[in-house]
Amino acid sequence: MDLFERRQWRNGGLLLLVAVLVLLAWWEPGHEMASAVSPLLDVDPVHVRRIRVERPDQATLVFERRAEHWAMIAPESGPANPVLMRPILHLATLRCPLRYPAATLDQAALHLDPPRLAVRLDEVWIRFGDRAPAADLRYLQAGDVVYLCPEGVYALLRGAAAGFLAPALEMPAPLDRGER
Structure with missing residues (x-):
């Protein structure tokens, strides 16, 4: 076997190794499961009419769907910011592949009770x-199951109540016809 053939075999082996590594990186544990995991709740966000957020040491937030729009009814009242309502509604469809029976966990240690x-x-x-340590x-926790889910919406829900109100649209002052 001459030098050229040895290099071809070595390059072919390296190419095969790279292909295997790419396949392993793509197929990580849980990757295939994620598409088969059922949503957190058996609730269609389109049909949700009322949302209540109880936050210790902060005011409870209450939202109501009115026609196609959301309104905050407590602690303040007014149209709710639709951009902030989407992630809250998305909780129902969140897919969390790691789940445990609640009875097998120390819920107080995980701060689930309360x-x-x-x-x-x-x-x-x-x-x-x-939060999970690492x-x-x-x-x-939803029902009798505890899930490990992406952090996403927690910080939003801890925000100031007034931040959930839709920003008021300000109309620009009319132009003075004398100025041009």
């Missing part, structure tokens, strides 16, 4: 606990 905060979408509650995930 929760850090609780969200009620119509009649279904989601309780928020602590990941950007948070413990959420």
Whole structure:
């Protein structure tokens, strides 16, 4: 075997190794499961009519759907910011592949009992606990199951109540016809 053939074999082997590494990186544990994991709740966000967010040491937020728009009814009242309502409604469709029976966990240690905060979408509650130590995930409990879910909406729900109101549209002052 001459030098050229050895290099071809070595390059072919390296190419095969790269292909295997790419395949392993693409097929990580849980990657395939994520598409098969059912949503956090059996609730269609389109049909949710009322949202309640109970936050210890902060005012409880209450939102109501009025026609196609959301309104905050407590602690302040007015049209709710639709950009901020989307992630709250998205909680119902959140897919969290890591789940555990709630009875097998120390819920007090995870701050699920009492929760850090609780969200009620119509009649279904989601309780928020602590963050997982080594990941950007948070413990959420819905029914008898505790999930490890992306951190996303927790900081939003801890924000100031007034921030959930839609910004008022300000009309520009009319131009003075004498100025040009």
